[in-house]
Amino acid sequence: MLAYYLRLGIRSLRRNPILTSLMVLAIGIGVAASMTTYAVFRAVSGNPLPDKSTQLLVPQIDIWGPQSRSEGRDMPDALSYTDAMALMREHRAARQTSIYPVNYTAIPPDASREPFSVSGYATYTDFFPMFEAPFQYGGGWGAAQDAAHAAVVVISADLNQQLFGGANSVGRTIRLDDHDYQVVGVLENWNPHPRFYDVNNSDGFSDPPDFFLPFTHAVDLHTETAGNSNCYGSSGRAPGWDGWVQSDCVWVSFWAELPDAAAVQAYQSYLQGYGAEQNRAGRFHWPANAKLHDLMQWMDYEKVVPPESRISLLLSLGFLLVCLVNTVGLLLAKFMRRSAEIGVRRALGASRREIWTQFLAEAAMVGVSGGVVGLALTGVGILSIGLVFDPDYARLAHMSPELVGLTLLSALVATIGAAFYPTWRAARVQPAWQLKSN
């Protein structure tokens, strides 16, 4: 019977082409707008490391005091060199790393090729296992090399392609600025979206970094941070690099891996204790204040999801709502126009349930057609995202099988949902009244 109703549904859609195409278009456009913006939203708001995002934590330490916040600043979203090194030294987390972004000039071994800029991060050895960075060749460096301030480097698949034609380059040497580095590992294509470990310096969606090298070595070379540095009330500090690393300027990101809630609790009280100790030592003149954010809380705190993405998602949901209200109205008109037909069917013995099935089947046909139109329009939408959003975001959104399924499904569900009221009205048609009036 259902197959018959579906056939009837198609027939009925053809009977009233203008009304039908209005409905199908409204649903198609509404669904396409929501799906396109949802694709972008999902791309920028996803969890980059779902299996361990609650175990990765970022501390914030109140090194500038409450006074700085009364002027509208928040607690710094990075650590000063002093504090980062203290946390590294005391090593209270299962794994931990300090990170800062650096830029160098890569000098190709082949003298005929021009030098080019490369960007990367100065980190500790724990960085790679903590963030599950996948290696193509070799691996990260060891703790001994951190301690020895060794000139070693992990390079990206891209840089490996550029310098070594993609061959296994472990053990070979690359030249950055005026220093040689031994390659210990080559990463696979790895660029989490957002690049969670650097969202305090960048938008989190830019091109992947070219290399990683030991933090201790980068500091030895007095390499400037290529990211943000924030200073507060630190004028009059000693000049040069030494003054810089001793100052209360913040520029070092710090991440700790804490396996469970108890460890997080313990680390939180450790940070409070650290603050209290600094207070006793006369460095902080205010009560200790420290916060821990896990990965997703940190994404939220750093406002990684661009406001454009949220606003346009909301806008298109509102838009879909109007399209659905519109569909309810049009379906109502369409169904009630056939009161006489319903009356005849009911008089001939069709139960209310039969009417329900028939009209919901008809609505399902509208929904499927709307889904197909919506799918085509979503395709157009995805192609033109670059016109509206930053290219960094736009290229993350693409047509996946999942998105295709979601588009069709939401069109179907939305239409059947919209059809409930009109169908209820249709099922309540009094057969006697309809038969009498004609």
Next chain:
Amino acid sequence: MSLHPILVALRKHKAGVVLIALQIALTLAIVCNAVFIIYSRIEKVNRPTGINETNLLLVEQQWVSASNGDSAAGIQQFDSLLRNDLDTLTRLPDVESVAPINSIPLLNSSWTGGIALKPGPGLSDKNNVHTAYYFGDEHMVDTLGVHIVAGRNFTSAEINNKGMRDQSEPNLVIVTQDLAKKLFPKDSAVGKVVYLDGSNTPSTIIGIVERMQIPAVGWGDNFTWYSTLVPTRVNAIFSRYIVRTRPGRLDSVRRSIVPALYNANPMRVLDDDDAVRSFTDIRENAYRADVGMAVLMGVVCLILLAVTAAGIVGLTSFWVGQRHRQIGVRRALGARKIDILHYFQLENLMIAGGGAVIGIGLALGLNRWLMSSFEMQRMPLYYVLAGLVVVMVLGQLAVFVPARRASNVPPVVATRSV
């Protein structure tokens, strides 16, 4: 015409009436807010930065060098490299003037600090005004094309140089008119002394420029016009230059810059695409998201209005079909075509009016909510009133076609039984 019969008839179609009214209400709420967002974006995108934006190029480059920016010798080496580059660029044909600079408006690379009337790191000093610094030489003002409205420009003897991390503060500064007014609301700021970043070194304001935006894009709304010009070449491993070309010669100068710089000193890195950018490109890049958002909102509004109009046409057509016989009876009893037309128009006016009243509430509520979650501004009431007029007119336009069809129902229909 009496409204009574219309109201009675509407009560028979509660669902349809509620649906149209709801659709109009939602449309009004969304369209008002979307148009307001479009307008605020366009207003932001179109505001002038205060510099002369035509014929202006920005050059960014990095030296390949062993020296570091912390030793005095290293700083002097960078400075001589920088001055060589200035020389190279100045001697290019069709170049009017050249200056070193740390950033320009809309580049989103900022060096910010606090400017105060009292010395020392007085943290709670309420007179500490947030400002963005532009470091450059005596040609900076002319190359940017900003107008000095009081005082004077820097002279070449007043220019010094320092490393990136050098904490020393300048003796002289030029500030924007907005910043001057903020610091010295009563009298002229020229000749007055200020203290930068909580230092104890006094800096004297020697000139005031009319207007100059800070480099920040997407933040810094509380100090957009508070720029400070500093007579210092900042030396680091990278450098930026602004180049003002003769009118119409922008492209030829743009092409000649990279070869000329490589020719003068090959030990440097110039990015293929971004080493030389016109200010037009920088502006476009800075406001890309805003323009995109405005376009998206505009398209959505148009489609939304079209969908709503289509909904009104659909439901009214249905009503006309349903009342076919009644219309025939009215016509037979002496109603003119125009009476039937007016009936449907008036009916739509009432439904749309009801929907619009709800829509005004929704629009203001939505705006209030957007204000709290997206740092949006309060929407002026005339947006809602304009939106109200738009949806009412839209309703009348949409109802016209089915209403005309209704008015064409011949009176003879009344006499037919089936």
